Amino acid sequence: MRSNSKNFQVSSDDGANKSYTEFKSTSMPGRVDEFQSFRQKMNDRILGADNRAIKRFFGVDTLTYEPGKLDARTKEMLGLATSMVLRCDDCISYHILQCKELGVTDEEMFEVFSVALTVGGSIVIPHLRRGVAFLDELNERPSKG
């Protein structure tokens, strides 16, 4: 999808790339890797089932985040904020990954979080904690370069 994100991208026709770590501990080591391997496995499984509407939905999902009048950075922040108010941990993790890839700083990320918290209420807080824990794990990984 975007050249600088290929180490997180599984397949070119999958824009969603959300995964199963929603119910895994954010503090256990290797969450980011687990995120990526389960995502790849289940994406392949689902797209292999050959349901046309589902496959086309995944295509629309990819298309949605491609830069247009708004750049990819802004779109990923929109994806992050909407995921947070809808309280989907996997979606939050995915968009944090994408935002990091596109150079969104931690301070900017926290401003996205603040909008989500105010709009969505205290019910968002547990997701905020897990999102920040995921971000911290990501920041502590050795450089990918």
Place this chain on the structure above:
Amino acid sequence: MRSNSKNFQVSSDDGANKSYTEFKSTSMPGRVDEFQSFRQKMNDRILGADNRAIKRFFGVDTLTYEPGKLDARTKEMLGLATSMVLRCDDCISYHILQCKELGVTDEEMFEVFSVALTVGGSIVIPHLRRGVAFLDELNERPSKG
């Protein structure tokens, strides 16, 4: 409730039968068994607390899925689709179990998933992944006959 589903049913007055595997890994072995044992244990605990409104709610839940003008198969598919748009992993697991018992094929199940995905949006995808992983584990179990 239905004769061919007794190996998944815990007690006759419990139509919900949702369980705690929502936050357990879908890839770990034995998820289906764990689903059933925790469900039974907590159902017994909750109904034993003797709160009349809760007990009657469980009764209505059972009644809702009994065949009427619509057959049980259709009703379980309705239960599956609504659980998916409301993004409740345990409810999804339960209705996948029921659909399998009633002979809904995997291809039909994926069409139910496609309606839920389109109606509910990409936020549904993580639940779709976990639902399909649960379905796969179920398909890989040795025949119950």
Place this chain on the structure above:
Amino acid sequence: MRSNSKNFQVSSDDGANKSYTEFKSTSMPGRVDEFQSFRQKMNDRILGADNRAIKRFFGVDTLTYEPGKLDARTKEMLGLATSMVLRCDDCISYHILQCKELGVTDEEMFEVFSVALTVGGSIVIPHLRRGVAFLDELNERPSKG
């Protein structure tokens, strides 16, 4: 999309066809007609804005309800139940229209409602009332033949 529904369909590339009557009184005359004219007007406006992702989403929406392993009738009932638990009056109205077109009886419709009510809780009741009022207005219209 389907030959017998053309009097409710606005354009062939719009499967959603939800409209603005969500906030209009269910008891006022002409709600069904208003539903259709606002829907057509706004569909044309939105698709005319030429946003690729939105246009393709509308295409997926249409595709989702096309008969496959499940017939159109079952799919529309799935659309109705999911709309009701998500509490979207316009979506409910649209799927009631489609269900009627496809021969779903009122008694069957009420069984769909009962699943939505049990799954979604008492919070669904106001939407059930408006949905039934819409169904009644539809039933009272002179035959389209």
Place this chain on the structure above:
Amino acid sequence: MRSNSKNFQVSSDDGANKSYTEFKSTSMPGRVDEFQSFRQKMNDRILGADNRAIKRFFGVDTLTYEPGKLDARTKEMLGLATSMVLRCDDCISYHILQCKELGVTDEEMFEVFSVALTVGGSIVIPHLRRGVAFLDELNERPSKG
């Protein structure tokens, strides 16, 4: 259900009593009366359809708010707070009516609102405005004595 609320109660087997004013202007005169007449009409219609699960659900709904270990006042405040975070205007109106009947003061009501606002976020604000407008109309009605 409760003797002092009979002027707002339509029928003894209807605990929900939510109505269609969700989409009507809170500022127009007679909203409270309209609330009650539409509610009664649609309750009769729905219960007359004779769907067993729906009828029993309505029964559970009534039972839920009957005084037990918690008094009716506390239960109605719980109903009000949950309705507000789920953003159901009709449900909010109904529980405001019940709270007023049971002597909950405006100041207490605002504390219920504050919990709902903090838990549910700024998305609750439009419902708070309409709820307060409904409360004000109720307070301005001539005494029922």
Place this chain on the structure above:
Amino acid sequence: MRSNSKNFQVSSDDGANKSYTEFKSTSMPGRVDEFQSFRQKMNDRILGADNRAIKRFFGVDTLTYEPGKLDARTKEMLGLATSMVLRCDDCISYHILQCKELGVTDEEMFEVFSVALTVGGSIVIPHLRRGVAFLDELNERPSKG
């Protein structure tokens, strides 16, 4: 809050400024004006009730959208996208107003809509229609200069 938006702002300590037009027809003339007058009236009423937690929540709401590491434009787009996936018509109207004030173009706005539609699903469509109708009314108003 921002100098060029004072004709839409009611009071400096109210960042939410959502109003009651959620349930009013988007096609009727004067929706924008009605939006502003009801908002002002009810804001004054609610803040006058002197509940500390509610007042401080309104303060946080204002603070959230003030420019920081992200500019006001980006924050308003985040507010718009989150409002749309949470399906709050008044919140959508408010953030469309703010986005227009800050120079967000219609094409950019549609890209925000496309993210909300993909993330939130077809259930978002009725709100998209009303949002676009509101935007169109806004565009047709005589220049405020």
Place this chain on the structure above:
Amino acid sequence: MRSNSKNFQVSSDDGANKSYTEFKSTSMPGRVDEFQSFRQKMNDRILGADNRAIKRFFGVDTLTYEPGKLDARTKEMLGLATSMVLRCDDCISYHILQCKELGVTDEEMFEVFSVALTVGGSIVIPHLRRGVAFLDELNERPSKG
């Protein structure tokens, strides 16, 4: 915040105190302790990030539950019921802890659960099971005295 709850309270400026056990097994030993340590760690991390809007939101959250016209007990029950209909396991755990601290009996707690179940529907049941399992673990802990 309240003197008798200091063993569960982490810091005085954190009213939310929700934690990450949402995705951990309710049956594993030590869930209550894990709840508290992750909560403290992530609260410190988030508040240390020094985002003003987020910090002030946490302050409002604390303020909301302070006794006023309604006592702390009633407010915590409101927090519990709203958390349950919004289906947030961590929030449910937190408010069960607070309710226990304030002397809410198990029977009263089940009446709060019954309101949440009726209002929110069967989709609430998995959260009810996990909430009751958490309550049971709490009841089995050796006395803190």
